[in-house]
Amino acid sequence: MKYMLLLYVPPEGRDHPDAAGMEAWFGYTRALQEAGVLVAGDALQGLEAATTVRVRGGETLVADGPFAETKEMLGGYYLIDVPDLDAALAWAAKVPNAPYGSVEVRPLMELPAEVPA
Amino acid sequence: MSGPLGEDTAVARAFREEGPGILATLIGQVGDFQLAEDALQDAFAAAVATWPRDGVPDRPGAWITTTARRRAIDRLRRERGLADRIVRLAHAAALEAAGDEEDPGEPPPIGDDRLRLMFTCCHPALALEARVALTLKSLGGLTTAEVARALLTSEPAMAQRLVRAKRRIAAAGIPYRVPPAHLLPERLSGVLAVVYLVFNEGYAPGDGDRLVRGELCAEAIRLGRLLVRLMGDDPETLGLLALMLLQDARRGARVDGDGAAVPLDRQDREQWDRGRIAEGVRALDEALVLRAPGPYQLQAAIAALHATAPEAAATDWAQIAALYAELDRRAPSPVVRINRAAALAFAGSPEAGLSLLQPLVSDPRLAAYAPLHAAHAELLRRVDAPEAARAAYDRAIAATANAVQRAELTRRRALVA
Numbered sequence: 001m002k003y004m005l006l007l008y009v010p011p012e013g014r015d016h017p018d019a020a021g022m023e024a025w026f027g028y029t030r031a032l033q034e035a036g037v038l039v040a041g042d043a044l045q046g047l048e049a050a051t052t053v054r055v056r057g058g059e060t061l062v063a064d065g066p067f068a069e070t071k072e073m074l075g076g077y078y079l080i081d082v083p084d085l086d087a088a089l090a091w092a093a094k095v096p097n098a099p100y101g102s103v104e105v106r107p108l109m110e111l112p113a114e115v116p117a
Numbered sequence: 118m119s120g121p122l123g124e125d126t127a128v129a130r131a132f133r134e135e136g137p138g139i140l141a142t143l144i145g146q147v148g149d150f151q152l153a154e155d156a157l158q159d160a161f162a163a164a165v166a167t168w169p170r171d172g173v174p175d176r177p178g179a180w181i182t183t184t185a186r187r188r189a190i191d192r193l194r195r196e197r198g199l200a201d202r203i204v205r206l207a208h209a210a211a212l213e214a215a216g217d218e219e220d221p222g223e224p225p226p227i228g229d230d231r232l233r234l235m236f237t238c239c240h241p242a243l244a245l246e247a248r249v250a251l252t253l254k255s256l257g258g259l260t261t262a263e264v265a266r267a268l269l270t271s272e273p274a275m276a277q278r279l280v281r282a283k284r285r286i287a288a289a290g291i292p293y294r295v296p297p298a299h300l301l302p303e304r305l306s307g308v309l310a311v312v313y314l315v316f317n318e319g320y321a322p323g324d325g326d327r328l329v330r331g332e333l334c335a336e337a338i339r340l341g342r343l344l345v346r347l348m349g350d351d352p353e354t355l356g357l358l359a360l361m362l363l364q365d366a367r368r369g370a371r372v373d374g375d376g377a378a379v380p381l382d383r384q385d386r387e388q389w390d391r392g393r394i395a396e397g398v399r400a401l402d403e404a405l406v407l408r409a410p411g412p413y414q415l416q417a418a419i420a421a422l423h424a425t426a427p428e429a430a431a432t433d434w435a436q437i438a439a440l441y442a443e444l445d446r447r448a449p450s451p452v453v454r455i456n457r458a459a460a461l462a463f464a465g466s467p468e469a470g471l472s473l474l475q476p477l478v479s480d481p482r483l484a485a486y487a488p489l490h491a492a493h494a495e496l497l498r499r500v501d502a503p504e505a506a507r508a509a510y511d512r513a514i515a516a517t518a519n520a521v522q523r524a525e526l527t528r529r530r531a532l533v534a
Contacts, residue, residue, distance in 0.1 A: 001290040084292035085242055086300065107290055 002039060002081050002108040003088040008072035009101035011047065024096040032080060032091065043076035072101060079108075127173040128164045135178040136161075137256045141230035142182060144237075144293055147189045150283045154255075156192060160185035231256065232295050232347045235340075239308040240291045247282040248311050249318075254279055256343075257315075257336045267318060267333050305348070309357050309413065312340045316361050320368075334365050345400070355404035356414030362397030363420035366390040377521050382429035394424045412448040415440050434464035451477055455492045467499040478509075487516035491526060503533045 017025070025043075032038035050066045066073065075097065082088050085105070092103040136157065143153035160181045174180040238251040246268070253264045265275035285291070296304045319333025341358040348354045370388040373379050401417045419440050426432040441457035454477060458470035474493050483489050494509035510530035517523045 003290075083290075085240075085290040086292050086296065088290070089242070107288060 001084065001088075001110075002079060003085075004106045004108060005078040005080065005088070005092050005095060006074060006104040006106065007076045007078070007095060007097050007101065008104065009075040009097050010072055021096070028094060028096055029078075031094070032078065037080045037082050037087075037091070039079040039081050041076070041078035044074060047073050075101070127177060128161060128168060131164070131177040131181055132161055133258045135181065137234070137258050138231055139178060139182050139185060140255060141234040143185055143189065144234060145230050146186065147193070148293070150237075150286050150293075151280075152189055152192060153185075154283070156185040156189035157181070159188040159192075163188075229295070229347075231343065233293055235308055235344070235347075236295050236304060237286065237291060237293050239304075239311045240286075241304070241307055242289055242291055243282055243285060245311075245314075247278060247285075248307075249314055250275060250278055251282050252311050252340070253315060253333075253336065256340060259336070263332075267330065305351065305354070308344070309353060312337050312344065313357060313361070313413075315340065316364075320364060331368065334361070334368065337361055338365060350403075350407055352404045352407040352409040353411040353413045355400050355407075356411060356417050359397045359401035359404060359417035360413050360420055362393045362400065363417060363424050366393035366397065366424060381423060386428065389424065394421075397421065398425065410443070412444060415444040415447070419444075432463070434460050438464050438466075451483055451486065451489060455489055458496065459492055462496050462499055467496045471496045471500065484512075485516045487513050487522070489513075490516060494526075494529070498529075498533055506530075506533050 029038070029041060032041070047066045052063045052065060054061045054063070078091075078095070080088065080091055082091065085107075088105050088107075092098065092105050095103050097103070140153055140157050143157060144150055147153050147156070163184055164177070164181060168174075234255055235252070238255055239248045243251070250264055250268060253259045253267065254261065257264075259267065261276050261279060262272050264279075265272040268275065270278075295301075316334055316337035319330045319335075319337065338358070338361050341354075341361055344354050345351075345358050366389050367381075367384060369390070370384040370386070371379055397417065398421050401414065401421055404414050404417070419437050422433050422437050422440075438457060438460035441453060441460050445453045445457050454473060458473040461467070461470035461473070471493075474489070474496065477483055477489055478493055490509050490513035494506050494513055497503075497506035497509055507530055510526055510533070514523055514526045514530070517526060
């Protein structure tokens with residue numbers, strides 16, 4: 001099953017990790033690759049770079065900033081392919097931000113191969 | 118061939134006794150909680166329809182298992198979507214072949230399947246209330262209506278909760294297995310907590326339907342025995358079973374003819390279930406030999422000291438206080454602290470009990486916690502501090518919502534000279 005690990009961090013917690021901090025992320029990503037479970041993964045730029053789009057009554061509304069003010073912000077993601085939730089939870093617990101942020105584990109919706117006409 | 122009532126009873130008995138085990142096996146075979154449950158329902162419906170005509174089969178459980186597996190295969194062929202169907206059908210074909218090879222004389226070993234089902238129903242990714250409901254429904258063999266009644270909710274709401282939980286198991290990819298060794302200790306403690314929660318739903322007196330709630334205690338004990346059988350020598354699993362048996366032994370004596378709660382020291386010990394006490398003490402002894410004490414074993418040891426005292430006055434309070442001290446160290450809580458203080462007072466050291474309570478009494482978070490103030494008042498009375506005792510009784514009375522308890526506290530306050 002494919003799972004998205006959504007990595008949330010407190011806004012003050014993500015600024016420019018030091019060399020040791022970066023090595024933790026590289027090491028974790030390498031571990032995912034070596035286990036053959038990594039599908040994709042990226043870090044996101046900060047909230048100051050976010051733009052939110054809504055369409056209301058046919059009109060496109062573009063706004064500066066994230067969709068909602070929350071204590072934690074989405075800082076990045078990994079997409080992994082593992083047998084079950086326990087395997088996904090084990091990887092989630094090892095994400096470097098788990099000790100100070102949180103990791104939401106969401107299975108991808110499995111859509112049928114053929115889209116019904 | 119017996120009459121219709123006989124067949125109904127045979128079906129009902131097969132449903133209650135063998136249903137959970139068969140369900141566990143089916144989930145393992147078809148890999149889908151809901152499909153297995155639907156197929157099992159189909160098989161029992163078929164039993165109700167055919168057993169009165171053809172007679173009850175020699176091995177009802179095997180008949181139900183085979184029928185349910187065939188129904189599951191039929192449903193797979195009929196219901197699945199196009200993309201899904203090819204994979205599923207390959208699985209169904211393998212399942213069918215396996216079913217044909219199965220020796221009809223040998224019932225399937227269901228122990229491991231039931232353990233898998235238990236860990237799946239109690240997975241920490243499910244909400245606690247869903248874990249309790251699923252465990253009762255799938256392993257307790259209770260109907261949805263019975264589970265709803267036991268957990269004090271409506272049948273439609275419970276049906277919804279169960280459907281959501283089963284969907285979540287499938288959608289989130291919760292595995293159907295006994296967790297690997299490195300996860301086992303934390304997962305097992307979660308399973309034990311659910312079983313004890315089921316027990317306490319039944320044990321807590323006062324509200325709901327008395328009959329079903331008594332059955333919940335019995336159901337939790339049955340699950341506890343099953344776990345002990347499946348987990349072998351796990352000290353806390355044995356400890357939990359011992360604790361439930363020793364508490365349940367007092368069930369008949371805990372409420373008087375008017376429905377009021379009877380405190381431990383005034384219970385009629387003749388009414389305690391000696392068989393349960395003996396079994397509980399045996400399970401506790403088995404646990405203690407393994408030399409890995411934990412909170413359930415400590416609580417069971419306390420319950421055993423109460424249960425084996427010939428009369429209230431002969432209770433070994435010093436040892437109970439020592440056990441509460443150990444419990445307080447391992448699983449601290451205000452309730453444990455209060456019990457420890459009371460035990461110290463009964464053991465002859467109310468001053469030591471009072472000094473334990475002092476930090477709790479001045480904790481604003483516990484200002485409305487009636488049992489704390491009631492215990493405080495009792496201890497103050499024992500050290501002959503009547504004014505402080507009366508003030509503590511007043512706090513307890515103000516914090517009590519229950520009329521019976523308020524009357525009892527008022528009676529005790531009046532006794533303070």
